[in-house]
Amino acid sequence: MRVDFAFGATNRFRTSCELLQAHYERGRQLMVYLGDQRALAHFNRFLWGFQPTAFVPHALASDTYAAQTPIILCHDQNQMQQAEQWLEQPWLLNLDQEVPPLLPQSKRILEVVSSEEHCRQQARLRWRAYQSRGFDLKARELQR
Secondary structure, X not given: OEEEEEEEEOOHHHHHHHHHHHHHHOOOOEEEEOOOHHHHHHHHHHHHXXXXXXXXXXXXXXXXXXXXXXXXXXXXXXXXXXXXXXXXXXXXXXXXXXXXXXXXXXXXXXXXXXXXXXXXXXXXXXXXXXXXXOOEEXXXXXXX
16 A cells, blocks of 8 residues: 655645545545544534635535545544445545554555644654555655
8 A cells, every 4th residue: 555645734734625625626535534523523614615616525424425425534443444335445634643543445545744843753653654564655745
């Protein structure tokens, strides 16, 4: 499995929203993981309004219409397992500071890392965890 790290995001949530929009426009299905429920709810609201004209169809895994949505937001392993049943080999966007509890049978994992030192340190730990599992790791700096 391949893991792509994008380093240097000025605003991690905004960059993640733009990334989700681009992948949705390419026809990809995605699962977003963030273990903190309140932070995930904040990201959900942010995704609805990060651009006035953007449309990125998504749902929290707990929503009744999540099974019909190409982007599902999850905060725990049970929700990730449920989302895997609805999506066909989704890409995983990890917004958590830890490696997700369930690494899905997906094509790729995406990691967006802010320029804050704490965030970069946490990303280095995730990098080593993925590396120890034999994943193909790629890194790039975001354009400023």
